[in-house]
Amino acid sequence: MTIYLKKFGTLLNGRMFGKEAFAAFLPSLKDVSADEKIEVDFDGVEVFSPSWGDEFLGSLINKFGERVVLINTSNPSVKTTLRFLENINKTKFKRGS
């Protein structure tokens, strides 16, 4: 399954909005099979802030762990925030091509 973040907006900001986005998307995740990869596609995202990212990605990774793969992360805002979240949470996100 691929989650296209731009469908949540091009400016992803706010802890509450990150939480709401995950809650709203949760029903779509119920049919994911046990070994299916969850791709998070950042294409089209203009501003990606840590509060939104922490809530959304944090919840997704809590649920699916290593199966979560981030793709199209070359936008500078996305790169900067992902690096920050990795440092602060002492973790490393799995990135695809």
Add this chain to the structure above:
Amino acid sequence: MFMDNGLITIQKASRMLGVAEQTMRRWDESGRLIAVRGKNNYRYYKKEDIEEYAKNNLKDIFKSVKNWVLSGTGVEPRPDFYCKDSAVFQARLTRLKDELSKIKNLKDTYFLITSIAGEIGDNSFAHNFGNWPDIMGIFFAYDLKKKKIVLADRGQGMLKTLRKVKPELNNDIDALRTGFTEVISGRSPESRGNGLKYVREMVISNEIRLFFQTGEAELKIQKGDLNLNIKKSSTKFHGCLALIQF
């Protein structure tokens, strides 16, 4: 404070503009901003006139926001600066992002400036949700010609919110340092909270300057600052105030 005929008192008008009532009287006498006289001979103003005046006389948004947080009695900011809830803030932040993205020399940093403002504003809403002492929401304004963005809330302030998870915090200075350096959240038991750490990292590695005050503690950060320059302020208020310059 609203009269039946749609007029507002000089007190309310002066707060909306962030000036003293005496200044309003002087402006009336000089014809700069004319009041309407009531039967009691008191001065009243049309709310639209005050809003129009404010729009056309945007001199110093930092002074306006500071007057707003320092005012003893809370009053809602003028409508175009007022984000009552996070949905309004999100919409105005999007507008700021769009306007910043059109500025030629900001094409590599506009997203950072947007996310810094976003994190600071989001913090105000996240930590005061359901607990606003007087005025709910934030004052959010910018002057792109002067390259300034201001955000402020009349919320509980960092000391009160952070004490919920770190009761040993003694004063605003300690709270401000904690907020900008430690991964901690005032919304216990949730262990997250990193917005201000992100803000600090982005400011010290880019051509951005930040002034931040909460209670009676303030800090200034700019590119290359490795240490936090925190000191006691000459003013005190509940809530938080930020000035971003770029």
